[in-house]
Amino acid sequence: MLDANLKGQLKTYLQNLRQPIELVASLDDGPKSAELLALLNDIAEQSDKVSVVRTGDDARKPSFAIVRAGTDVSVRFAGLPLGHEFTSLVLALLHVGGHPPKIEPDVAEQIRALDGDFAFETYFSLSCQNCPDVVQALNIMSALNPKIRHVAVDGALFQAEVEQRQIMAVPTVLLNGEPFAQGRMSLERILAMIDTGAAARAAEKIQEKDPFEVLVVGGGPAGAAAAIYAARKGIRTGVVAERFGGQVLDTLAIENFISVPHTEGPKLSAGLEQHVKAYDVEVMDLQKAARLIPAAEPGGLIEVQLESGASLKSRSVILATGARWRNMNVPGEAEYKNRGVAYCPHCDGPLFKGKRVAVIGGGNSGVEAAIDLAGIVAHVTLIEFDSQLRADAVLQRMLASLPNVRIVTSALTTEVRGDGQKVTGLVYKDRNTDAVHEVELEGVFVQIGLVPNTEWLKEAVALTPRGEIEVDFRGATSVPGVFAGGDATTTPYKQIVIAMGEGSKAALSAFDYLIRQPGPDTAQAQEAA
Structure with a gap:
């Protein structure tokens, strides 16, 4: 499962384990369970302080818990924590195994002092760059306080569960079965949300x-x-x-x-x-x-x-x-922020090379963005709410000269659409006729100030x-x-x-x-x- 290079790195990391840990697996007969078992065996081979146990007692399969042997300290992953989450896996192994996390001593003490029943669930995607911060923060809390439990769920492997719980973005965190938070969060922010006396x-x-x-x-x-x-x-x-x-x-x-x-x-x-x-x-x-x-x-x-x-x-x-950034406040905007919805053409424009995009806003910033993007992307659709563009005349003339730009005025953007991972289109209404139109594209640059x-x-x-x-x-x-x-x-x-x-x-x-x-x-x- 792991190549020789990763095994060597993992072996070095696992030398920091202070206490033995068990990888308690819940598997079925599917191919993902076979992959997970291979991954867990590869991990166990790198340290005599790591062992694999098969129980099959968790409803989510494939999944596994990292358990400090003989204690209630554990964290759980539902799925295979690879991609961006491989670092989360390695850190969880170390922290459950007694290696101290790199956090301030007073923060660690605050976590240990928390009293109550905290069952966290985090839905993540292997391609999500915001998810590891949340997963790692909650894993640290679980490793320091057995009253805090955390399971990180790969939404791609548990789609029925995602649909049932109406998970529309990652990371999404639930606490005791109820919505808790979405998006990137630091450990300190999570602590502030659950420790009522911290503020x-x-x-x-x-x-x-x-x-x-x-x-x-x-x-x-x-x-x-x-x-x-x-x-x-x-x-x-x-x-x-x-x-x-x-x-x-x-x-x-x-x-x-x-x-x-x-x-x-x-x-x-x-x-x-x-x-x-x-x-x-x-x-x-x-x-x-x-x-x-x-x-x-x-x-x-x-x-x-x-x-x-x-x-x-x-x-x-x-x-x-x-x-x-001033938001459009339409369905899909928040869900696809940084997954196709962008606000800075200077920063993110090159990432859309050869793709189709829309620019929302016909002022100077919107028209300038469209001009900049036109030299990079395949096609730009500029959408303006007013009946005419509000940018300086010289900018409008330059924009009109570009062959891969379409200008739509008197248009109200009503929705950003996507496939769950990235933007796939945008919906707008013609304010003169009330006709609804959809534009297929990969990026939406919001330039309304x-x-x-x-x-x-x-x-x-x-x-x-x-x-x-x-x-x-x-x-x-x-x-x-x-x-x-x-x-x-x-x-x-x-x-x-x-x-x-x-x-x-x-x-x-x-x-x-x-x-x-x-x-x-x-x-x-x-x-x-």
Whole structure:
């Protein structure tokens, strides 16, 4: 089942087993069960701490449990965890076998302290790049706490079950038989969802923190760059973020990050976090900002209140909350996001070389996207809700000159269709005749604008009518001591490399602001005088 190279690597990994494990298989007479048995025997041959047991007592066949011998600690896979899930299999073997997972000690202790009955089921696809994070997180929790059970189910092998439970996207997680969550999730986020006291404890710890000199709000490329540049100045720096990595986490292929021909969003985000944590930066993840209170006097402390009820204070603040793609909010859009539904033609366009795509939106961004894509893909259908395109005339003339572009106006997109794995078509309604049309294609690029994550700043700093933070050439906002960078600002061209530069500039500007302000001791002396 496994080639010699994989067997050699697996043998090396399994040397880290501290306790014996059993691979308890439930099999039938089908070919997939034969493949699974061969896989389990290959694994067992690589370590004398691994044995295979056939019981046939699980309803899902083929499936197997990885059990720490003589204990209740186990995880289960229904299907063959190969492809993207092979790493999940190897890690599950190690963690059930007593090798400690690479997580923070306080997170491990939080998992062990959970009390209750938690039966998780994760439906995954072997081709899904978002699924392993979820599978591995829940497996870690099961290995650390026997009250938590997890089975990872290959939806392709259990299609009747998938249809019965109406699983429309992967990863989909059920808890105790009820829908729990969909999409990429970190271990910390899952913990926050089931540990009802976690938010209160985190808020209490945050509330006790001393004031920062620079507080970065947001953990995407702009926020990470700002934190690194601030920390390198040797000043007390903190990062508070709803989700470290931001929108980049949802981007699969990145091919325009200079000097890196190809990377993936999760990999880049992990690198950003590792780089930030290499410095003395306090990172407060899973925390959403709710209100910004400017300093009462020049050089005073600025306050950032969080939705958890805690608040942080700092001598300067850098806003890097980013933006989110404006959605069409039609059936199929969410299900096929990153599986044919895309939002960045610069990043994802080359992946659709030679294929048929649609662009939704007839403004400048939509027409520019169609022009860019026309040089890569086989055919572009541009769909605009209005009766005419809204892009600049020069862009419209260029678009009209392209032979592989079709323009459809007065059209309302009503549905994105797919085959369960990828996009296969798009449905729109002619607003003049109410006729419904379907376009067969492989990709849909939504270009109806970005929504900056700035709703919480409406009464604090100057925003444009679109909600973007107004900044000058130094990244300064309308409030002294508050700077901003990245997609949440008026800076044009929303790109990762630009966001990083703007975040760095905001940090340098914040440092320049700080050194020109009286320090805490000076301020106190002036007040006393």
